[in-house]
Amino acid sequence: MGRAAASCEKDEEVKKGRWSAEEDEILRQTIHKHGVGSWQIISKKSGLRRNRHSCRFRWVNYLCPDIKRGPFSPEEESQIIQLQATLGNKWSVIASKLPGRTDNDVRSWWLAKKPCSTTLPNEEKWHINDQPKEKPQINDHPSEVGESFRNIKGKVDGACNSSGGGVGSSSVDQLAMPFKTSTVCASTATSLDQLEDSCEPKLGVVMAAGLDSISSDAFAHSSDSFLKLLSDSPEGNDMEYLQGQGHSFSDPCDVDAADKCVSPYKPQIL
DNA sequence: AATTGAAGCAACCGCCATCCG
């Protein structure tokens, strides 16, 4: 790569370049044994001549069992486009809303396929790279939302976790997007334990079904009000409850709330 | 079959925020 080694890494023998299968296995075993706590420790305990950045990167982006490989679905692509438009290059936040996807993957996809203009009409946006995409419909994946809810706990229990994100959708033509997706992070928890204790199973995703427009009012739904709604909601009936209350949420712009989400790969001692 | 250029992917680097003594 031709760059000077990171100033903080004093090890002269730091290995660079592609990871071998053997190295992967060693890192897996080291993490299994010591947990994902300190990457500095892991890099030393593993015996691999890889620095903390390299070990972390390899685990977070490739070895973590929750990583989803393969091409992005049209729904994921539209989410990325929309979220990038609202959040900017907050790839980690964007990735946290796409379960199993990493910021590196999202960024790579964006750099390779980003639309040449953010002001394209709706229909043109669905012909990126001259490959027409089927316009998703609101009811295409209604069950995924509830499923995301139900899967939250299981994911949180893992050593590497999705932030509790999921996918919801609604039609929002005003944003020049064929459909609007959002994940509302309903947690102000700062640790996995807090998350599990205080939010699960209410934590999750609110699908803004039937939302006709995204206005500043829609974005004004703060995490606080959202939390209150969740705290009042009956368990296991999230969507019906909210719709019954006449509420709709779509708040991908709430960076503060997103920042409060548990990091997808929050260190956890096993 | 060989060459070449584009696209995709994997990885590194430096910076910043946070934690902790």
Add this chain to the structure above:
DNA sequence: ACGGATGGCGGTTGCTTCAAT
């Protein structure tokens, strides 16, 4: 309050693959 250690993030680079010529 301060400084070092650490984790995490975004930008960037270089390698690999593959299609076009």
